[in-house]
Amino acid sequence: MPARPPSLRSITAFEAAARHQSFTKAAAELNLTTGAVSHAIRALETRLGGALFQRSGRRVSLTAGGQALASRIRLSVALLDEVFDLTxxxxxxxxxxxxxxxxxxxxxxxxxxxxxxxxxxxxxxxxxxxxxxxxxxxxxxxxxxxxxxxxxxxxxxxxxERLFPVASPHYRGGALPATLDDLAGCALIHHADSNWQLWLNPVGMSARDLRSTLAIDDASLVLEAAAAGHGLALARARLVQPDLDSGRLVRLFDHDVAAEYxxxxxxxxxxxxxxxxxxxxxxxxxxxx
The missing domain is CATH 3.40.190.10 (Periplasmic binding protein-like II)
Structure with a gap:
């Protein structure tokens, strides 16, 4: 059978004495007598087979073994604090x-x-x-x-989700692309999770043949960039609907595709x-x- 752990009284007495470098201050904090703290620590030393403190009159200091134990106990106390944070x-x-x-x-x-x-x-x-x-x-x-x-x-x-192109109604002075060939003169705004190639594949086009000047990693900012006139965005239908309703953005073409995600x-x-x-x-x- 595994050995029983030391008593919590011995552990708390050692932790307080190590922190204060004083048996007297540890006793006052724990509402114990100095003799009780000393006894608890000696029980730990007996169990571990070595001194944890160097004693010089009423002054005490940690030995190398005591410092190692104190460090591990402080870590354990921090973990217990997390466990008993009931919030x-x-x-x-x-x-x-x-x-x-x-x-x-x-x-x-x-x-x-x-x-x-x-x-x-x-x-x-x-x-x-x-x-x-x-x-x-x-x-x-x-x-x-x-x-x-x-x-x-x-x-x-x-x-x-479905994907389709959108643009500001004022993009290029209102000269929005009316045909697929018109895309060649437009700037595309890219987002990693809404790949333009998904929309272009069914119409036999490649994003490599079109002008790309901007990539943004936030889907809302992609739409904001399009509304500001920086290019065409491949929009997610569920995210862009408020902008379509308000007229900040307009949908381009009837063709849409399923998103990958x-x-x-x-x-x-x-x-x-x-x-x-x-x-x-x-x-x-x-x-x-």
């Missing part, structure tokens, strides 16, 4: 949601009033990041545009907030619909 466990009404800024701005925030109405006791903590969430931290659920199938995580398909909700299946996450995901499915 993430007890705040079952707080939902930490991470997503891309484009999804937050154009889908999540417009749906927030309905979400809050459906989940009135929930506090939403929305964080924007392009990195898939670390669910070992305090993140509860992520909304992503991607391929799905993330290993070890629960996922729910929220929606597919889709929208997904992603979470840790062992989360203690599974019921709240499920309710949130159901509402997000309605928002995407």
């Amino acid at each position: 993430p466990w007890l705040r079952r009404d707080r939902l930490v949601v991470t997503t891309l800024s484009s999804i937050a701005e154009r889908i999540l925030l417009p749906a927030l009033a309905e979400l809050k109405g459906a989940l009135p006791e929930t506090t939403f903590d929305i964080r924007c990041s392009s990195v898939l969430a670390d669910f070992d931290g305090d993140v509860d659920v992520a909304i992503r545009f991607g391929p799905g199938g993330w290993h070890g995580l629960e996922t729910s398909h929220l929606a597919d 889709a929208y997904w909700a992603v979470w840790n299946g062992s989360s203690p907030k599974r019921a709240l996450i499920k309710a949130f995901v159901e509402r997000m499915q309605e928002a995407f619909a």
Whole structure:
């Protein structure tokens, strides 16, 4: 059988004495007698087979072995602090949601009033990041545009996406491309997750034959760049609709294609907030619909 660990009293006495470099101050902090602290530390020394402190009258200092033990105990105490930080466990009404800024701005925030109405006791903590969430931290659920199938995580398909070109109605003084041949005189704005070649393949064209002057890694900024007249954007239908409704952008051509990726909700299946996450995901499915 494995040896029983030292008593917590011995460990806390040693940690306090190491921190204060004084048995007397450790005793005062722990509401013990100096003799009790000394006894607890001697029990540790007996167990470990070596001195942890050098004693000189009432003054003490750590030995090399004592310093090594103190370092490891400080690390263990820090880990225990995290374990007993009950806030993430007890705040079952707080939902930490991470997503891309484009999804937050154009889908999540417009749906927030309905979400809050459906989940009135929930506090939403929305964080924007392009990195898939670390669910070992305090993140509860992520909304992503991607391929799905993330290993070890629960996922729910929220929606597919369609792609088509858009431009500012004032691009090139309003002389927008009316035919595919007109694309040769236009600048294309690129985004890694919305590849122009997907749209060009069915019409027998190549992006290499067209002028590309700008690449942006945020889907919302791609649309902003197009609205500012910097070129044509291959827009995601679900993100661009407000701009089409307002007239900031106009759709070019009737042809559209399916995006390579889709929208997904992603979470840790062992989360203690599974019921709240499920309710949130159901509402997000309605928002995407």
